[in-house]
Amino acid sequence: MAHNTIVTARPGKSGRPSVPMRPLKRRRTLSTSRSRLGAMVVSPALILLTVFFFLPVVLMLWMSLNRWPLLGKISFIGLGNYSAAFQDQDFLRAAGFTLLYTLIMTPMLLVIGVALALLIRRPGKASRVFQSIYFLPVVVGFAAAGYLWLFMAQPNIGPMLDLLTRAGLASHSDNWFGTFATALGIVCAMVVWKVAGMQMLLLNSGLQSIPVELEEAARIDGATRTQVFRYIILPLLRPTLALLLVFSVAGSLLAFDQFYIMTSGGPANQTITAVYHIYRVSFQGFQLGYGAALSALLMIVLAIVSAVQMLILRNSDHN
Amino acid sequence: MTSLQSSLRPVPRAAWWIINTSLAALVLYPFWVVLSQSIKSPAEAAAAPPTLFPGSFSWGNFAKLFTNENGGAGFIQQLGNSVLVSVGATLLTIVLSTLACYGFARLRFRGSNLLFFATLATFMIPFQAVITPLYLVLHQIGLTNNLLGLMLVYTTFNLPFGIFLMRNSFAALPSSIEEAALVDGCGVLRAMVRVLLPVAIPGVISTALFTFFASWNEFFAALILMTDQSKYTLPVALNVLSSGTFGTLDWGALQAGVAVTIVPCIGIYVLLQKYYVGGMLTGAMK
Numbered sequence: 001m002a003h004n005t006i007v008t009a010r011p012g013k014s015g016r017p018s019v020p021m022r023p024l025k026r027r028r029t030l031s032t033s034r035s036r037l038g039a040m041v042v043s044p045a046l047i048l049l050t051v052f053f054f055l056p057v058v059l060m061l062w063m064s065l066n067r068w069p070l071l072g073k074i075s076f077i078g079l080g081n082y083s084a085a086f087q088d089q090d091f092l093r094a095a096g097f098t099l100l101y102t103l104i105m106t107p108m109l110l111v112i113g114v115a116l117a118l119l120i121r122r123p124g125k126a127s128r129v130f131q132s133i134y135f136l137p138v139v140v141g142f143a144a145a146g147y148l149w150l151f152m153a154q155p156n157i158g159p160m161l162d163l164l165t166r167a168g169l170a171s172h173s174d175n176w177f178g179t180f181a182t183a184l185g186i187v188c189a190m191v192v193w194k195v196a197g198m199q200m201l202l203l204n205s206g207l208q209s210i211p212v213e214l215e216e217a218a219r220i221d222g223a224t225r226t227q228v229f230r231y232i233i234l235p236l237l238r239p240t241l242a243l244l245l246v247f248s249v250a251g252s253l254l255a256f257d258q259f260y261i262m263t264s265g266g267p268a269n270q271t272i273t274a275v276y277h278i279y280r281v282s283f284q285g286f287q288l289g290y291g292a293a294l295s296a297l298l299m300i301v302l303a304i305v306s307a308v309q310m311l312i313l314r315n316s317d318h319n
Numbered sequence: 320m321t322s323l324q325s326s327l328r329p330v331p332r333a334a335w336w337i338i339n340t341s342l343a344a345l346v347l348y349p350f351w352v353v354l355s356q357s358i359k360s361p362a363e364a365a366a367a368p369p370t371l372f373p374g375s376f377s378w379g380n381f382a383k384l385f386t387n388e389n390g391g392a393g394f395i396q397q398l399g400n401s402v403l404v405s406v407g408a409t410l411l412t413i414v415l416s417t418l419a420c421y422g423f424a425r426l427r428f429r430g431s432n433l434l435f436f437a438t439l440a441t442f443m444i445p446f447q448a449v450i451t452p453l454y455l456v457l458h459q460i461g462l463t464n465n466l467l468g469l470m471l472v473y474t475t476f477n478l479p480f481g482i483f484l485m486r487n488s489f490a491a492l493p494s495s496i497e498e499a500a501l502v503d504g505c506g507v508l509r510a511m512v513r514v515l516l517p518v519a520i521p522g523v524i525s526t527a528l529f530t531f532f533a534s535w536n537e538f539f540a541a542l543i544l545m546t547d548q549s550k551y552t553l554p555v556a557l558n559v560l561s562s563g564t565f566g567t568l569d570w571g572a573l574q575a576g577v578a579v580t581i582v583p584c585i586g587i588y589v590l591l592q593k594y595y596v597g598g599m600l601t602g603a604m605k
Contacts, residue, residue: 037507038426045419045478046434051460052475053441056452063452119339126339132592133343136350139584139595141536143554144577147561148353151570156367159352165368172368193349198599205600254447257538261558275447275539282451283543291451299448306443 060292060299068289081293090269091294094277101273102252104188109248110241112192113199117207120200131204135197142194146261149190153177180270183263187271191258195251199244206240207233239312246309250302274298353581356574357381364571380575384560394576396549397556404466404552405534408473412530413523415474416481420519421511423482424489425497441479446472450543457544464546472544473534481526484602488519525598528591532584553580 064082067075085091120131137145152160155175164170176182210233218228234241256275259265265272272280278298282291356364360377363370384394422428423435446453453472454463462468492515500510516523538554545551548559557580560573588595 034426034507035428038422038428038431040422041418041426042422042428042431042434045415045438045482048415048471048475049438049441049478051456052453052472053444053446053449054437056449056456057444059452059455060449063455116342119335119342122335126336130339130343133346135596136585136588137346139532139588140581141532141538141554141584143536143538143557144580145349147557147573148349148577150561151356151574152349152352154570157365157369157570159356159369159371160348162368162371193346197346201596201599250445254445256447260542261538261561278451279539279543282454288451288455295448295451299444302445302448303443 057299060295063289063292064296066289068287068292070286070288074289077289081290082297084290085293085297090272091274091277093269094272094274097271098253098255098274101184101188101255102249104184105191105252106245106248108188108192109195109199110244112196113203113244114237114241116196116200117203120204121207131200134200137194138197138201140194142257143261145190145194146258149186149193150262153186177263178267180267183267183271187258187262190262195248199248202244203237203240206237210236242312243309246305246312250305250309253298253302253305350581353574353577356571357578359571361569361571364574365569380571381579383569384572384575384579394556394560394579397551397553398579400466400550401535401552404470404473405531407470408477408534409527409530411470411474412477412481413527416478416485416526417516417519417523419478420482420485420489421515424486425494425511425515426507435482438479438482441476442483446476447539450540453540454543463544464550466550469541469544469552470534472540473530473537477526477530477533480529480602481522484526484529484598485519485522487601488522489515492518521594521597522601524591524594525601528587528595529598529602531587535580535584 065076065078067077067080116134120127120134140148152158153176155161156172161170161172161174161176165172174182176186214232214236215228218232223231254275255273256279259271259273259276260279263271265276274294275298278291278294281287281294285291355373356369357380358376358378359370359373359380360375361379361383363374363377364380386393419438423431423438457463457465457468457472462471497510497514500514501507505513535552536554537552538558541552541555542558545555551559553576557573557576560576561568
């Protein structure tokens with residue numbers, strides 16, 4: 001409202017029509033032209049969001065109620081795709097694997113993130129340099145990182161396998177992509193390398209908001225280092241930790257690139273994630289309706305995760 | 320006080336250096352692998368077991384990568400596609416999100432708050448979840464297998480973050496400054512460019528960096544939406560390299576391709592670290 005009043009004075013009540021009439025008119029046109037301009041500058045962004053986001057979301061819900069091949073006849077089948085999803089062994093296995101991956105990845109990233117953040121907490125140039133080094137892999141894309149690690153762990157020619165062989169921990173002919181546990185392990189190692197730096201950075205800024213006096217007081221009172229961490233740092237870090245938890249849960253639930261690139265879903269389709277399964281259904285099998293139904297289920301799960309995130313953020317705002 | 324402060328440190332000084340140096344070596348090791356592998360001679364790059372250090376310096380892998388022996392679309396063209404799509408999406412995102420942010424923050428209109436929240440709500444749904452219908456929409460308007468289509472998709476999915484990032488700097492600006500510019504005879508758009516934009520510059524740079532990195536590195540949508548090798552961006556081009564020509568996989572050329580993909584990101588990060596890190600913290604915490 002404030003910006004309307006500055007343009008012109010309010011028309012007085014003095015009853016001199018000729019003077020206030022013009023400002024009144026000017027004020028009105030200015031304020032309507034302002035809001036018209038507002039709608040205008042916002043519209044390009046909104047058009048893009050509508051065409052490439054809101055429309056797809058609505059279309060997804062409609063598609064999910066139909067048998068929808070890429071070419072050929074579309075037929076309405078109600079909730080058929082959804083009931084099929086719960087009987088689709090491949091989908092259930094993919095969902096189960098995604099959950100397992102999330103359960104492995106999330107605590108691992110949190111623990112490593114906290115450890116790194118505590119390590120680089122020391123003031124001085126050296127610790128800033130180490131922080132930059134740990135963060136460096138974050139800017140590398142998943143595809144580039146995936147192909148890099150794929151090579152590092154290749155049997156016979158992989159440099160990482162070679163180093164471990166020289167150290168007596170492996171053998172050149174080991175095929176880590178040949179068994180489920182080692183294939184998953186190498187993917188997890190790559191993701192830790194690529195993502196831990198970001199967790200460290202966010203935790204570091206959380207740590208910086210904890211006043212040093214608090215810790216000093218506790219130390220003077222005789223608290224041990226572990227007690228300080230357990231009873232002072234950890235509780236004050238809770239909002240940051242919760243946020244990171246949500247980030248890594250959402251990120252892990254959406255995993256695709258790393259498995260497509262490094263394991264191709266193998267061995268024996270054991271590392272196919274939910275998004276990977278949707279990819280295969282929609283873009284290799286061209287069952288777009290069924291793919292849309294699976295996407296809708298995924299969207300619901302992610303919306304719940306996001307809702308939890310918002311709840312956490314709101315609670316931390318009140319603190 | 321010094322003894323107290325040192326007691327607050329989780330590990331003693333010598334151990335701290337040892338731990339950090341080893342960790343840094345561990346983190347940097349993959350970068351060493353991609354660098355050393357891509358500058359080995361093609362023959363050495365295929366050696367089993369691999370050599371620890373390159374025996375000689377060679378541009379051979381890059382030459383193979385760029386000379387396009389196997390016909391079809393070359394890596395140079397795919398590099399060009401990546402530059403075009405990423406730079407295009409970045410510019411478009413900056414312009415559209417600045418305009419939208421200005422509209423939402425300063426030029427309120429009926430329903431603008433609702434639309435603002437609708438925009439932010441798109442955060443809740445990542446594009447992986449809508450890829451199937453998105454493919455159909457693009458297919459209908461003839462934008463699958465089209466670089467402009469990919470650019471618009473990347474713009475769409477980075478817009479909300481840009482609007483979100485810049486909202487704070489726009490809202491923080493006292494309206495009196497903008498009003499003064501208006502009274503002095505600036506048009507509304509000129510007032511925006513002259514007065515508001517300078518305040519929003521850090522947000523604009525952060526948005527630009529995020530959009531660029533996201534578009535440059537994006538794999539999933541590019542894999543699905545681009546079907547023609549001449550339209551591939553770098554991450555998908557790596558996929559082609561890794562599937563090999565005539566059944567043999569050229570690991571030297573693949574690692575050279577990885578190097579080409581990584582180097583711009585590291586360069587930009589080193590130059591503009593402050594904005595990238597600042598934007599990430601703002602985006603996550605506010």
